[in-house]
Amino acid sequence: MAEHNCGKDNCRMAYAVPFAIWDLRLYLDTHPDDREAIEKFRCLCREAGMCCACCGPMSMLPASADDRCVLEEHWNWIDGPWPWEPEANCGKGCD
């Protein structure tokens, strides 16, 4: 990576680590049960102070926001229902 815009260490945290996390997300979408990749993903998320599978794309939430994802052995980001499906939408009187 060209080291403009920032110094070397800053570049790792500002660009390289979020990029590695993002690229692993795409890989996990098609390899959702690759435990080694999930572990690598978690490790990088910890370095970046981000939560992992439970959050939306590129979410920058603290690692403690949801610890459930640490226990998962499956990339549950892909699991439905998806927002455009009626099952994902709470109607009136929904708890």
Next chain:
Amino acid sequence: MWSYEKRLQYPVRIKNTNPRLASAIISQYGGPDGELGASLRYLSQRYSMPYDDTKAALTDIGTEELGHLEMIGSIVHQLTRNLTPEEAVKGGFDAYLVDHTTGVYPQAAAGFPYTTASMQVKGDPITDLHENMAAEMKARTTYDNILRISDDPDVNDVIRFLRAREIVHYQRFGELLCRTQQRLSEKNFFAFNPSFDKKQKR
């Protein structure tokens, strides 16, 4: 829904003004194989996809393409931000300048405005995934062509990053096509629309 991160996916810092290069690179903003079309294609194809992995990948890749759109916009902006009218005329940028000054407008290098006529949402997962693999290769070829005509190292560094992403996305779409075909039964050996026909049977 979406939220915005106030940074580029990869840094863009261009020293030299170059209107001729800007008018070529703008094709990846609003041209037939550009990032806007890529994003809109993938995000629109999600609704008719029957499988969760494909919905997830289209969401993620469609989102990343919006980040690439922003990077291309940043390149065009930085190549023209200090542009003088004389430089515009000399660099073949006068027609663009008359229409858009130095605003970033979604158009092809050949000048025609962005159109969805260059993309497809067919509602058939097999067809759409093939379309997407072709789209990634068309974008990769466009980046190769930009590298053929550009001698600006600041620009080429960013273009090489974007080119590499096309290859990664092509790989992911290939895996999705493979996973989709594996889910078809012997009754659908020729891979006709597995999502629509399944619905009709119910």
